[in-house]
Amino acid sequence: MKQLKIENLNFKYAGEKSDFSLCDVSLEVQAGEFILLCGQSGSGKSTLLRLLKPEISPNGTQTGSIYFNGELLDNSTPRAAIGMVFQNPEDSLMTDKVSHEMAFSLECLGLDASVIGRRIAETASYFGIDALWDRDIHTLSGGERQLLSLAAALVSRPSLLLLDEPCSSLDPIAAEEFISTLKRLNSEFGITVIISEHRLDKLMPISDRVIAIENGRIICNETPREAAKILRNTSLCPSLPIASQIYFALGAEGEDIPLDVRECRTYLEKKEQPLSLARTSVKDGGDAVISAKNISFRYEKSGRDILCGLDAELERGLFTCIMGGNGAGKSTLLSCLCGLEQVYEGKITYNGKNIRKYKGELWRENISLLMQSAKHLFSCETVRAELMDVCEAQGLDTTVAEQRIDEVSKRLGICALLDRHPYDLSGGEMQKAALSKLLLGNPRVLLLDEPTQGLDASFKAELLNNILDLCEDGVTVIAVTHDTELAAYADRCMMMFGGKLTSGMTPHEFFSENFYYTTATSRITRGFCEGAVRVTDICGGENE
Amino acid sequence: MRDFGAKRHHPITETVYFLSVILVTFFAMHPIVTLISFVGLLSFLAFLRAPRGLWREILFALSFGALVCVFNPLFSQKGATALFYIGTLKITLEALLYGGLLGAVLVLAIFWFKLLSGSLDSGRVRALFGKRAPRAALALSMSLSLIPQMRRKYGELLRGLKASGEYIDRDFLSRVRTHLKAFSMLITWSLESGITRADSMKAKGYGTHEQSFYTEYHFGVGEVLRLALILVLDTAIAVCLALGGEFKFYPTVSSYQFDKFIYIGGALFLLLCLLPLFENLFRSARAQKILKKGKQNKGV
Numbered sequence: 001m002k003q004l005k006i007e008n009l010n011f012k013y014a015g016e017k018s019d020f021s022l023c024d025v026s027l028e029v030q031a032g033e034f035i036l037l038c039g040q041s042g043s044g045k046s047t048l049l050r051l052l053k054p055e056i057s058p059n060g061t062q063t064g065s066i067y068f069n070g071e072l073l074d075n076s077t078p079r080a081a082i083g084m085v086f087q088n089p090e091d092s093l094m095t096d097k098v099s100h101e102m103a104f105s106l107e108c109l110g111l112d113a114s115v116i117g118r119r120i121a122e123t124a125s126y127f128g129i130d131a132l133w134d135r136d137i138h139t140l141s142g143g144e145r146q147l148l149s150l151a152a153a154l155v156s157r158p159s160l161l162l163l164d165e166p167c168s169s170l171d172p173i174a175a176e177e178f179i180s181t182l183k184r185l186n187s188e189f190g191i192t193v194i195i196s197e198h199r200l201d202k203l204m205p206i207s208d209r210v211i212a213i214e215n216g217r218i219i220c221n222e223t224p225r226e227a228a229k230i231l232r233n234t235s236l237c238p239s240l241p242i243a244s245q246i247y248f249a250l251g252a253e254g255e256d257i258p259l260d261v262r263e264c265r266t267y268l269e270k271k272e273q274p275l276s277l278a279r280t281s282v283k284d285g286g287d288a289v290i291s292a293k294n295i296s297f298r299y300e301k302s303g304r305d306i307l308c309g310l311d312a313e314l315e316r317g318l319f320t321c322i323m324g325g326n327g328a329g330k331s332t333l334l335s336c337l338c339g340l341e342q343v344y345e346g347k348i349t350y351n352g353k354n355i356r357k358y359k360g361e362l363w364r365e366n367i368s369l370l371m372q373s374a375k376h377l378f379s380c381e382t383v384r385a386e387l388m389d390v391c392e393a394q395g396l397d398t399t400v401a402e403q404r405i406d407e408v409s410k411r412l413g414i415c416a417l418l419d420r421h422p423y424d425l426s427g428g429e430m431q432k433a434a435l436s437k438l439l440l441g442n443p444r445v446l447l448l449d450e451p452t453q454g455l456d457a458s459f460k461a462e463l464l465n466n467i468l469d470l471c472e473d474g475v476t477v478i479a480v481t482h483d484t485e486l487a488a489y490a491d492r493c494m495m496m497f498g499g500k501l502t503s504g505m506t507p508h509e510f511f512s513e514n515f516y517y518t519t520a521t522s523r524i525t526r527g528f529c530e531g532a533v534r535v536t537d538i539c540g541g542e543n544e
Numbered sequence: 545m546r547d548f549g550a551k552r553h554h555p556i557t558e559t560v561y562f563l564s565v566i567l568v569t570f571f572a573m574h575p576i577v578t579l580i581s582f583v584g585l586l587s588f589l590a591f592l593r594a595p596r597g598l599w600r601e602i603l604f605a606l607s608f609g610a611l612v613c614v615f616n617p618l619f620s621q622k623g624a625t626a627l628f629y630i631g632t633l634k635i636t637l638e639a640l641l642y643g644g645l646l647g648a649v650l651v652l653a654i655f656w657f658k659l660l661s662g663s664l665d666s667g668r669v670r671a672l673f674g675k676r677a678p679r680a681a682l683a684l685s686m687s688l689s690l691i692p693q694m695r696r697k698y699g700e701l702l703r704g705l706k707a708s709g710e711y712i713d714r715d716f717l718s719r720v721r722t723h724l725k726a727f728s729m730l731i732t733w734s735l736e737s738g739i740t741r742a743d744s745m746k747a748k749g750y751g752t753h754e755q756s757f758y759t760e761y762h763f764g765v766g767e768v769l770r771l772a773l774i775l776v777l778d779t780a781i782a783v784c785l786a787l788g789g790e791f792k793f794y795p796t797v798s799s800y801q802f803d804k805f806i807y808i809g810g811a812l813f814l815l816l817c818l819l820p821l822f823e824n825l826f827r828s829a830r831a832q833k834i835l836k837k838g839k840q841n842k843g844v
Contacts, residue, residue, distance in 0.1 A: 055746040079749035091737040092744035095682075096689035097667050103758040107678075110753035117758065138692040156749070340707050369707035373700045377708065379728040390710055423736050434708075441709045 002070070003160060003192055004029035004052070009064035011047060011216075016060070021047045023216045025064070029194070031159065034186045036203045036224075037196040038236060039213035041426035041456055045196040048213065049162045052194070053084050068160070080109060083158030087165045089145035093152075098132050098140075101148060105156045119155055127151040127181070141326075143174025150181065154191075161185070163195040168427065168454035171326055171482045176202060198456035201241040201520065204228070205259040212236055228257045238457035242485070242520035245535045250275075264524045275529035276539050282506050283491045285315025289445060289476045290337055290367075295346030296499075297329075297336055306332045307343065308499030314445075314478055319471050320504060321487035322480045323517070324496030330480035331372075333496065334447045337478070338367045350445070368443035372450050374434040378422035383414065383433045386422060390437050408439045412466060428459030435466070446470060448479040452486050464489055484511070484519040488534040507533050554767045555668035557774065561819070562660035564778045568813060569652050574791045575645060576810045581652050584817025588659055591821055605654055609647030616643025624795040642793045671759040678757045690734075697733060701726045777816045784809030 004027075011022040022044050029035060039045050051057050052066065054075050066073040068081070086092040095101045102120040111119075124130045129151055132144060140148065146166055153161065163182070167175035183206050186193050197203055204210060210227035212220040212234070220230045228244045231237060237248070243264035244257050250271070258264035268275070291314065297307040306329040314320055314337075324330050335341040337348060339355045339362050348355050355362055380386040384405065391401035409415050412432050417425060422433055431451070438446065448467075452460050464486065467477050471491070479486070480496075487493050488511060492504035495517070511518040511533040512526075518533070525532040532538050569581040616639055623638030664672075666688045674681040705726055745751075788806035792799070815822075 053747055055749070055752075056743045079752055084744075084747045086740060086744055086747075088737075088740065090693070091740035094689065094741055094745060095685040097665075097685070099667060099760060100670070100685055105748035107756050107758055108749040108751070108753060110756045112756065113758045116756070117760065120758075136692070137689055138696070152748070335703075335707075338707055340703055363707065363709040365709075368709050369704075371700070371704045371707060373697075374704050374708065376697070376733045377701060377704050377710075377729060379725060379732050393710055423732065437710070438708050443709070447707075 001031045002028055003031040003068065005067040007065050007067075009048075009051070009062070009066065011051060011058075011060055011062050013047075013058060013060040019216075021060075021216050022051075025213075025216075025218055027211065027218065027221055029160075029192060031192055032186070032190040033192055034183070034206065034208045035192075035194045036200070036207040036210045037194060037213065038198065038200055038210060038239065039196075040198075040235060040458060041428055043213045044216040045213055046164050047216075049084075049164050049194065049196060052160075052162055053082055055079065056084070080105075080156040081159055083153035083156065083161045085146075085149050085153050085161070085163045085166045088169055089142065089149045090169075092149055093137055093145060096136055096138070098129065098135050098137060098148060101137060101152050102155055105152060109156060119157075123151055123155045127154075141174075143170055143177065146170060146174070146178055147181065150178070154185070158191065160192045160194070163193070163197075165196055165198070165454075167197060167199060171450075171453070173326065173482075175199065179203060179206070198239055200239045201243075201260075204241055224259055225255070225257050228259065229255075235458065238461060242535060243524060246521065246524055246538060249535050249538055261520060261523050265528075268524070268528045275525065275532070277529055277531055278537050278539050280508070280537065282508075283318060285318040285491065287316055288313040289316040290314040290348065290350050290478075292337070292348045293346050295336065295343040295348060297332060297341060297343045299332075305499050307336065309346070310500050312494070312501050313504070314476060315492065315504070316476050317471055317474045318491040319467055319477045319489075320479070320492040320494065321490040321507075322478065322494045322496055322501065323482065323484070323487055324480075328496045329499060330496050331449050333501070334369055334449055334478070334480055338363070338369045338447055340369070363441075365442055365444070367445045367447065368438040368441060369447040370431075370435060370438055370449065370451065372453065374438075375427065375430045377434055377437070378430075381421060382419050383422055383425075383436075384418040386433070387418075387437060387440060390440050394441065404440055408436045411439070411469070412436050413462070428455045428462075431455065431459070431463070432466075443475065445476045445478070448477065448481075450481055450483075451479055452481060452483045460486065484517070485534070487511075488519050488521070508537075553770070554761045554763045555664060555672045556763065557767050557771045558663050558668070559660065559672065560771060561774050562656055562663070564774060565817060566653050566656045566660075568778070568781055568785075568816075569649055569656070572785050573645065573649065574785070574788075574806065576806060577785070577813055578645060578648050578652065580810055580814045580817055581656075582648070583814070585652060585655055585659075587818055587821045591824070601658070605651045608654075609644075609651040612647035612650060613640065613643040616640070616646060622794045638793045638795070638797060641797060645793075667759070668761065671761045674757045674759055678755050681757070682755070694730065694734060698726060698730050701729050701733075705729075774816070774819070777812055777819075781809050781812045781816065784812065 006025055006027050009022055009025040010020055012020050025048065037045050037048070047058060051062070052073070054073060054077060068077055071077070093101055095104055099120070102124060103116050106116040106119060124133065127147060127150070129144075129148060132140065132148070137145065137148070146169075150166070167178055170178060179202050182193060182195070185191050195203065204224045204227075207224055210220065210222060210224050211218060212227065212231055214234065219234065220227050222230060228240055231240060232248055237245070241259050243260050246264055247258055247267065256267065258267050290312070292310060292312040295307055295310050296305050298305050310333070322330055322333065332341065336343050339358070342356070350358065350362065350366065358366070378386055380389055387405045387408070388401060391404060396404065409418060412435060414429070414432050414436055417429055417433065422430060425433060451463055455463065467479070468489070471477055479490070481487060488507045490507055493507050493510040494504050495502045495510075505513075508531055511522045512531045514522075521535055521537065522533045525538060529538060565581065565584065569577060572578075617635045618633065620639040620642065621634055621636070623636030625637040627635050627637055627640070629635065666685060670681045670685060702723070705722060710722075710725075784805045788803040788809055
């Protein structure tokens with residue numbers, strides 16, 4: 001059954017002069033399909049999704065038509081039929097109790113209290129959130145919140161579910177859980193799913209169809225395997241699953257493009273030519289710029305130790321990645337390293353001097369920390385004004401300040417963004433703007449908290465280049481991350497567990513020794529090409 | 545045992561219960577009633593539910609009570625038994641005792657109110673007002689979710705400013721400026737997130753139908769009976785205490801004659817105070833009996 005039909009849809013935002021946000025979009029969706037919508041930030045994914053939900057369709061001029069179950073989609077379409085989950089669960093949950101959040105959309109539909117009670121009970125049981133039932137929403141973790149958003153959207157029993165980058169604020173483990181719940185809903189109830197996302201590796205193997213949008217036009221509307229073939233030659237190639245990327249890196253041409261680890265291993269087994277490892281140089285670090293000796297930290301007097309006798313040596317001029325599970329204390333460690341939190345035992349030294357002996361001068365020119373929430377550290381009308389404000393606070397001259405801003409924005413490639421409102425930027429752009437504020441202070445050590453979370457592949461690549469570039473200039477960069485693909489490009493990798501930190505290893509040693517906690521490349525090439533941890537490590541075999 | 549009936553009873557009966565205990569304690573101003581109220585409070589703290597962190601406030605409450613006790617004789621010159629003089633000020637035993645009672649009643653009222661507010665979380669407040677004013681209840685629920693969120697965000701922004709080196713801890717003025725900056729960032733952020741929130745509300749269908757109201761608390765027959773019992777006890781206590789007359793501190797405490805109605809009223813009040821404990825004991829005894837029977841059956 002044709003559930004959704006879009007014919008020649010064009011859309012232009014009100015106030016926008018020339019550019020159409022969506023151009024000539026036509027597509028059909030069958031009931032029960034699982035559709036992945038991909039495209040770079042600002043390509044028009046969100047606009048398309050919002051146009052499918054009339055209550056929140058953006059303001060602008062629209063031509064062409066959208067049919068839902070054979071009827072024109074407009075405000076008279078039943079509200080409950082189309083559910084929507086937003087990007088940031090923090091902003092999209094509105095009540096204070098889990099139980100009320102679940103009941104909210106049914107209250108809006110004016111249902112009877114006894115019906116509501118029954119429906120939320122069965123939905124909560126299905127999603128396994130009955131354990132959270134009495135909790136206040138602000139005590140939930142990000143993953144729990146997004147699961148609640150999903151359950152709250154499904155309690156009104158929609159037949160079409162729209163999700164706008166629902167995983168971008170989740171860590172990989174929570175994201176994976178979310179996606180598998182989604183797939184279960186799709187296969188057990190036949191709910192049509194349209195999900196926009198830039199993390200394609202988990203979603204592509206389970207989708208029925210991949211629709212890619214570039215500059216408001218559909219460039220691909222095919223099954224995942226076909227889509228991988230088409231997207232190979234576009235800017236979306238770096239977002240494709242690692243399995244496909246390895247296939248491309250080996251120069252293979254064909255129809256059997258692998259989408260996950262298993263398929264790729266099968267492909268490698270059939271392939272006759274052996275793989276070889278591209279040599280990469282190992283960078284030697286200098287002395288330890290920050291060293292921690294036997295530090296312990298807890299948030300509450302009688303709480304548990306988050307850091308427990310931790311030792312760390314962070315080498316000058318290197319890019320170090322610290323990995324570890326949720327709640328392992330990675331962010332806490334960063335806070336301690338830059339003196340935001342005080343350890344109760346042990347000593348942290350920066351350039352050989354205890355950080356407690358530094359007064360205000362520890363920050364800015366020495367150590368800067370980019371928090372995850374740094375994206376919200378804006379209060380001015382434009383990015384330029386924001387940067388100017390930082391310079392003023394530092395007591396710089398206007399001319400010097402302008403020079404500095406020019407320098408930094410060139411370095412990060414944000415010159416074109418300087419006159420825009422910070423909140424009009426995409427997530428990746430916002431992060432760059434926040435980073436530029438830090439770089440104005442010329443820090444010698446840069447701490448990054450989950451820098452790649454929610455970034456699409458191109459922003460990730462840019463961020464990595466910026467980090468490596470800073471390291472070239474002698475800046476020490478320390479990132480805590482879940483992202484193994486980022487860590488594979490680091491100079492040193494460390495693992496945090498049980499309040500302690502393992503000693504630094506190069507990513508090649510680290511990931512090829514790990515079996516479970518490792519990159520997709522390493523999992524794919526194990527047994528075929530030992531020691532490969534990133535796509536660029538692999539050569540087809542012809543060159544040494 | 546601790547988690548007795550908190551979810552079982554409807555917020556209306558809970559509120560009426562606590563308010564009646566507080567009002568009786570307060571208006572009786574009688575040592576016996578105060579003592580019973582204290583026993584009831586102890587039964588709550590020891591066996592039933594005490595809100596977290598209540599124990600820490602005991603010290604504060606006791607010193608508050610002691611203060612009232614000490615201050616009363618300074619302002620009241622009544623009473624026959626003079627203990628000592630401060631200048632021309634006569635400090636009497638009766639005034640001291642009266643102050644002690646006043647302090648005790650105030651402390652008890654504070655603690656009973658704490659128990660009341662501990663039993664009324666936002667879901668229960670919603671249930672109290674929701675049906676009559678669903679929009680106000682929604683607004684309450686939304687603001688209750690916003691307050692912790694904004695507080696946390698403010699802390700995050702402040703830490704972010706500090707760690708990025710924008711925070712300058714030179715003097716008082718610069719600290720104020722940093723706080724102002726964090727505040728303006730908070731406003732910008734909350735305006736932005738408000739837009740998303742509004743979209744999310746619309747997407748859930750807010751404003752399309754007459755808003756209905758859901759609460760998990762059901763005002764059933766059992767609750768009605770319980771409420772009736774509480775109200776009957778209240779009335780009986782009020783009548784008895786009125787007949788029993790006021791407790792007279794002046795001129796001397798020992799000249800006061802206890803009336804038999806005071807004893808009846810006191811007994812009824814004790815029943816009211818220990819009602820939740822009795823209910824709870826009864827419930828767990830019944831459960832134990834059933835469990836025992838179950839075990840025996842299994843044994844056979």
